[in-house]
Amino acid sequence: MALIHVPNPPKNAYDPDRPMGSLLKSQVEHMREAESKLPLRYRQQIEIYIKAVRTEGEAARYIQAVTRAIHLAHEDAERERLAPKPAAKPVIEIAAVADEAAERKQNRGRKRPTSKSKKGTGAKRRKK
């Protein structure tokens, strides 16, 4: 069978200033709903006031901004999901901490050593 020629649309068919039709309007509204479900940090990047969207080109810019934000939000969530989790404290360390606490209790009232005490053990300093 011979190759079938497919004519191109004329260049003047392109008109991003064409007023958006009811379908694009509804797509913009759907995207607005989708935008409202995004966390604030993604919504802040969109910066388009949809009430001012009138033309196909303007609608397209808004739709692109929300679609990209949705992609980004999912990608970030996926990255977080796959990131290596901090290892849980081994039991032995917890036991050591418990031992330290017992030791501190025993040492209470004794003279403090001259070196700085360890931070981050959870022990509260007694108020003077």
Add this chain to the structure above:
Amino acid sequence: MPTGLDKLQHIVVLMMENRSFDHMLGSLKAVNPKIDGYVDGDPFTNPDANNNPVKPQPSAKFQGQLQPDPDHHFPAVDLQIFGKGSDPHSNDRKPNMQGFVASYFNQQRNLAHSQMIMYYFPKENLPVLTTLALEFAVFNRWFASIPGPTICNRAFAHYGTSFGRVDLNPIYPPETIKSVYSRLINSDPKRTSKVYYYDTTSSTMEVANLLQNQPELFGTYKQFLEDCDNGDLPDYSFIEPNYSDHQGDSGALIANDQHPDHNVRAGEKFIAEVYQAIKNTPQLWESTALLITYDEHGGIFDHVPPPSCVADKFKADGNATEVGVDFHFDRLGVRVPTILVSPWIPANTVDNRVFDHASIPATITKFFLGDYSADRSPREMNADIFIEPQGPAVDPARNLLSLDVMRTDCPDFDV
């Protein structure tokens, strides 16, 4: 003897926008009388505002004719299907397809302009769509799922129901009925599926899935072309056209969805590109079926009355339908052009069974998942399937991919 059906591994659905069967493919009746279109001399007309009959004319233009966008919301489609003076409260009214001109007249009160709704394309003006229809299988009775607009009709292609919606409002489905994509990617063994939208600027009309299933489910048209080239096409792909004129990465992009008043030639080119992307990869071409369909008729004339169907479990009340009467989803929308492409389909195949977009998830689910037991809508459960499941029990009379030797005479387009 094994047929092409045994080779099938991928199904691709391309859903265009807002054109009726007679408007796009009606002229083919002159070439193949089995195709239920329109030829000059057929008795079908519509009355204009003065009650004069208006005949269909082969005068459709690619752009600039259907302005304003013909009304295709529920009340307008009700008028188009049942004609002027029909009472939606009446239980015994019959669809007569007599209200297209009256409906378009309502938008501008312009007699001459209202007649343009009866225009159709001559065959030679749509070389891609008409060639594919004649070379592969064309469906004489594929209807929109609802006598209404885009979003609710597209929902039927994704979920097998619109969850009671007859309008353009966002659809947030209940958890129980999964989209066909979710069914596939969550199956065991896992199946693959993607919605390819044109680009992030055109994006998708399926926002609910976009929110829930990113990034696994969505890809761009560029990625579709790459997936075809690399032999990485998923089991099931759904392609969305470009819905707007906009600046893309490669410059100005013309909307190619064919929605009035977007340029129809841009859509022809897009359809040809999708077809060639599959055809140009030999292992894909022999293992893929491509369904090309339109979401709804866009208010444009068609002569075949939509049939009634089994009611859905959802209903739209009288306020939602805007005609004061509940709609139980027990009647189909207006007929749309639909073509099934595969090198295993004989040329000039014409299928007369009744389908609607609920047939898409019904077919995909049956073909890839077999007896799927989870919740589905009554509409989908009762929808006919257009590709039979593989296996020894295939009914040859229902198998469209019936050839046992792959065709080598399929057309090519210069895109």
